[in-house]
Amino acid sequence: MRRRIIAGNWKMNMTKAEAKQFMADFLPLCKDAKCDTVLCVPFTDIHRVYKLAIGSNVKVGAQNVAWADKGAFTGEISAEMLKEVGAEYVIIGHSERRAYFGETDETVNMRTKQALKNGLKPIVCVGETLDQREGGKTEEVLANQVKKGLEGITEEVIIAYEPVWAIGTGKTATPEMANETIGFIRSVAQPLVGDVSILYGGSMNAANAQSLLNMEHIDGGLIGGASLKPNDFSVIVNCD
Ligand code: 13P
Numbered sequence: 001m002r003r004r005i006i007a008g009n010w011k012m013n014m015t016k017a018e019a020k021q022f023m024a025d026f027l028p029l030c031k032d033a034k035c036d037t038v039l040c041v042p043f044t045d046i047h048r049v050y051k052l053a054i055g056s057n058v059k060v061g062a063q064n065v066a067w068a069d070k071g072a073f074t075g076e077i078s079a080e081m082l083k084e085v086g087a088e089y090v091i092i093g094h095s096e097r098r099a100y101f102g103e104t105d106e107t108v109n110m111r112t113k114q115a116l117k118n119g120l121k122p123i124v125c126v127g128e129t130l131d132q133r134e135g136g137k138t139e140e141v142l143a144n145q146v147k148k149g150l151e152g153i154t155e156e157v158i159i160a161y162e163p164v165w166a167i168g169t170g171k172t173a174t175p176e177m178a179n180e181t182i183g184f185i186r187s188v189a190q191p192l193v194g195d196v197s198i199l200y201g202g203s204m205n206a207a208n209a210q211s212l213l214n215m216e217h218i219d220g221g222l223i224g225g226a227s228l229k230p231n232d233f234s235v236i237v238n239c240d
Helices: 016-030 043-053 079-084 095-100 105-117 130-134 138-149 175-193 209-213 230-237
Strands: 005-009 036-040 058-062 089-092 121-126 158-161 198-201 220-223
Touching: 005 089, 005 198, 005 230, 016 043, 016 058, 016 230, 036 089, 043 058, 079 105, 089 105, 105 121, 105 138, 121 138, 130 138, 138 175, 158 175, 175 198, 175 209, 209 220, 220 230
Parallel strands: 005 036, 005 220, 036 058, 058 089, 089 121, 121 158, 158 198, 198 220
Antiparallel strands: none
16 A cells, blocks of 8 residues: 655664654654654664654664574574564665665565565665666666565555666656656566555655655655754655
8 A cells, every 4th residue: 555654774873862853853854744754773672762752653673684483693683583672664675775785576575475474564775877767768767776675575565766876876766757657667576565654765855855755656755864863864754
């Protein structure tokens, strides 16, 4: 089912004290938000943010999940562990994990299945690089990421389209370009997983969020930098 979902991705930011301050500032600003508001925070912040969010409309997510139940997987965190500390969502296959930590469509697929098996809501990330876009490969790359990442999956997932060239660069895709590309992703994903929510991510901020969210195919946002600022993030969650 398509829903407006606004998810912050804190990436590797926010100490204990900073997370506490963020929640104190942000919660009063988002109490009337009508979207599903999610904060995907570092593992070490999950339980704290979860506890601070009790009684609010804010849900908590992680930024990765192991594909196995338990065992010899040094450095990984299991779905059961994430649920135990309050996570409800999990980002899978972010381009930074693909670029720096060897994430592939196959591992994305395994992690997504594991999240679903354990009742976590996966936010599966796809996106093309600048070279791929300029080389006319955008649709081929995205179709591959979607088909391989979701192979064998029929349950509801959330997809985030994050063009790599727009992440942290201040270069946002135009609403029209993002809409067209997400429309294409929808045409590939729909036969597999049905009518899912597809988010846009990449330099989305308080100034450009409404124009992106107005577009037909853009159901919500996955926000990095602007999700670290309570005022900016609250503008986005309160968009019409
Ligand atoms: P920015 O909003 O900082 O460009 O990051 C986007 C992103 O990667 C969210 O997952």
